[in-house]
Amino acid sequence: MIEGILQALLTLLRPVNLLFMLGGVAVGMAVGILPGLGGTVGLSLLLPFVFGMEQEPAIAMLIGMAAVVHTADTFPSVLLGVPGSSGSQATIMDGYPMARRGQADRALGAAFFASMTGGLIGAVTLLLILPLARPLVLAVRSPELFMLALLGLSMVGILSGKHPVRGGLMAALGLAIAAIGAAPATPFYRFTFDQLYLYDGVPLAVLALGLFAVPELLELLVSGSAVTDRDAAVVGRGWRQGLADVIREKWLVFRSAVLGVAVGFVPGLGGSVVDWISYGVAAQTSSGGEGFGNGDVRGVIAPESSNNAKEGGALIPTLLFGIPGSGTTAVLLGGLVLLGLQPGPRMIHDGLGVTLLIVWSLALANVFGALACVAASGFVARLATVRASRLAPVLLVVMLAGAYQSTRSWGDIVAFVLLGLMGWVLRRLGFPLPPVLIGFVLAASIERNLWISMTRYGWSWLTDPGVLLIGVATVALTAFGVHLNRREPS
Amino acid sequence: MSRSDPLIGLGVLLVLFGAMALSSLGFPTRARFYPLFVGVLGVLLASGEMWLVMRAAARSDADAKPARPVESGPPPVALARAFRDVVPYLLWLVGYLAAIALVGMMTASGLFVSAFLWREGDVSAVRAGLGAVAVVVLLLVVGSVFSLQWPGALFDPFAQLGVL
Numbered sequence: 151m152i153e154g155i156l157q158a159l160l161t162l163l164r165p166v167n168l169l170f171m172l173g174g175v176a177v178g179m180a181v182g183i184l185p186g187l188g189g190t191v192g193l194s195l196l197l198p199f200v201f202g203m204e205q206e207p208a209i210a211m212l213i214g215m216a217a218v219v220h221t222a223d224t225f226p227s228v229l230l231g232v233p234g235s236s237g238s239q240a241t242i243m244d245g246y247p248m249a250r251r252g253q254a255d256r257a258l259g260a261a262f263f264a265s266m267t268g269g270l271i272g273a274v275t276l277l278l279i280l281p282l283a284r285p286l287v288l289a290v291r292s293p294e295l296f297m298l299a300l301l302g303l304s305m306v307g308i309l310s311g312k313h314p315v316r317g318g319l320m321a322a323l324g325l326a327i328a329a330i331g332a333a334p335a336t337p338f339y340r341f342t343f344d345q346l347y348l349y350d351g352v353p354l355a356v357l358a359l360g361l362f363a364v365p366e367l368l369e370l371l372v373s374g375s376a377v378t379d380r381d382a383a384v385v386g387r388g389w390r391q392g393l394a395d396v397i398r399e400k401w402l403v404f405r406s407a408v409l410g411v412a413v414g415f416v417p418g419l420g421g422s423v424v425d426w427i428s429y430g431v432a433a434q435t436s437s438g439g440e441g442f443g444n445g446d447v448r449g450v451i452a453p454e455s456s457n458n459a460k461e462g463g464a465l466i467p468t469l470l471f472g473i474p475g476s477g478t479t480a481v482l483l484g485g486l487v488l489l490g491l492q493p494g495p496r497m498i499h500d501g502l503g504v505t506l507l508i509v510w511s512l513a514l515a516n517v518f519g520a521l522a523c524v525a526a527s528g529f530v531a532r533l534a535t536v537r538a539s540r541l542a543p544v545l546l547v548v549m550l551a552g553a554y555q556s557t558r559s560w561g562d563i564v565a566f567v568l569l570g571l572m573g574w575v576l577r578r579l580g581f582p583l584p585p586v587l588i589g590f591v592l593a594a595s596i597e598r599n600l601w602i603s604m605t606r607y608g609w610s611w612l613t614d615p616g617v618l619l620i621g622v623a624t625v626a627l628t629a630f631g632v633h634l635n636r637r638e639p640s
Numbered sequence: 641m642s643r644s645d646p647l648i649g650l651g652v653l654l655v656l657f658g659a660m661a662l663s664s665l666g667f668p669t670r671a672r673f674y675p676l677f678v679g680v681l682g683v684l685l686a687s688g689e690m691w692l693v694m695r696a697a698a699r700s701d702a703d704a705k706p707a708r709p710v711e712s713g714p715p716p717v718a719l720a721r722a723f724r725d726v727v728p729y730l731l732w733l734v735g736y737l738a739a740i741a742l743v744g745m746m747t748a749s750g751l752f753v754s755a756f757l758w759r760e761g762d763v764s765a766v767r768a769g770l771g772a773v774a775v776v777v778l779l780l781v782v783g784s785v786f787s788l789q790w791p792g793a794l795f796d797p798f799a800q801l802g803v804l
Contacts, residue, residue: 180782180785181786184782315685315688315689315692316689318685319653319682319685319686319689322657322678322681322682322685323653323682325678325681326656326657326660326675326678326679326682329660329674329675329678333667333670333671333674335670335671336668336670336671338667338668338670338671340664340667340671340675341660341663341675368726368729368730371726371729371760372722372725372726372729537761539756539757539760539761539762540757540761540763542729542756543752543753543756543757543761543775544753544771544775546733546736546752547749547752547753547775547779548778551745551779551782551783551788551790554788554789554790554791555788555789558789560741560791560792563737563740563791567733567737571730574726575649575719576649578645578719578722579645579646579649579719580646581649593674596674597674601670
């Protein structure tokens, strides 16, 4: 085994394989920085190039891209309050306030080093768990998936501070928006108003961009300011403080990464859930958690560590069973099949060399990607000091271009504008917006798995040990969070 | 914001969720349960929040303290007045979208960026033009590398020239 691990490292370090991995890293960074694209777009871009390539450089390139998207997507989340991809939504909660206080460098540095560490932990966990994971993956059924989705929904209470009813209402709004389109349990279309665009529901990228980006842009334009003052901006050296933050909060990084691997391990839960769960758990379990949401660096460290570690966890069912955990791993799976690989238990025995190459690619890509992002952060952070009236038109063009790629129809643009207006009104009225996203991303899992559970097991699934365990954890975390919020001074 | 703003917003949400629940009653059984549950949940939460808002307003009247505070976000200004401040930028957005429909994404983006920078960004015409060129080049490069697609237009000069 040790020989195999070393051999895989030497294979990756061959110049051609390293070059292709760095190429994948570059594509991943570009995709992460541009809002609305995401890992699925990046992998889809690389797939045509995989045809006819040898396995080793192709794997290095694909994994290199997938590993780095959730590192680079921090840039727009922190600097502009716009999610770079589905995995960086929770980072906005504290990263953007930090940028507004002139600590963009610190937030970015903390995010990149937390991402790197989380990605490394994910890679190591993948290596250690792969031989043991088969029974665990088989044990996760629809009742456990339903309960895990409820666990994610319970984070709404934490994110709503002292107004959980308001937060719950916004989560219900997200659940309602997700009801638009095809019902998962039967061939019926709901709330489409005979609009073809709505038959597939509202795309997540359009919702996220519209809800977060448009209100923020409008408020900055009206105020006539920049994200932060030029005098207050700390550029160039703040990343070292971010590194010190990560070292100080090493246990938070570790447990967030473990949580990320665990959530990524569950097929179908997706990257847009793990960062919210990690953020909520960190807010509930960290001392002084009332600072979360106001520029607490731990609110950046936790989701960034977990969303990179998630890739390691998601590769377990992908490699062992050919069951992708998300859209990104679904495309990655397609790439592996194109290369002649057969995901399954044989990946541990006959295909061990390739599996170990995947692990090393994941690890090294995280390191290279994080260092490259740190090198770029000082320059990119200056964007936060540009006046909104000069930055807004460029941002709007980029966001519209990104939103349009969801379904490539005018409906994306119309939905982007209407959802943006809705987000602005809700924000003006004091309603929190993150719960809308949480409700939206969890809705499909909730409805689908509830129906499957009821159809297959009746009511008996409610007494399953896994269901009870997750239910107790949900209640405990929610109660603890409510208790913490009540202790906050008014 | 004025006291009535949150109540109006909550009223709209109450109506929306109620309509959702009622309309779901006409769905097939398997498609009905989820929107019905969400609609009822939304009605209950909206009603609860309305009651909390009205109670806080009544208490603030009695105690001469500020009413139920907003969690975060912009300073409290009446929604109507805030909307008036935003209208000029919404008109810019509508104009940009109309331009996309007429002349395509590239041309419209160039025109929009240059006009906005010059008019709102207080930038010289030359710099505004350079900014527009940079944005169009960025779109062309990124679009080519990532095989992005652009909205259809009545007359797209870039498509006519075979650039797209």
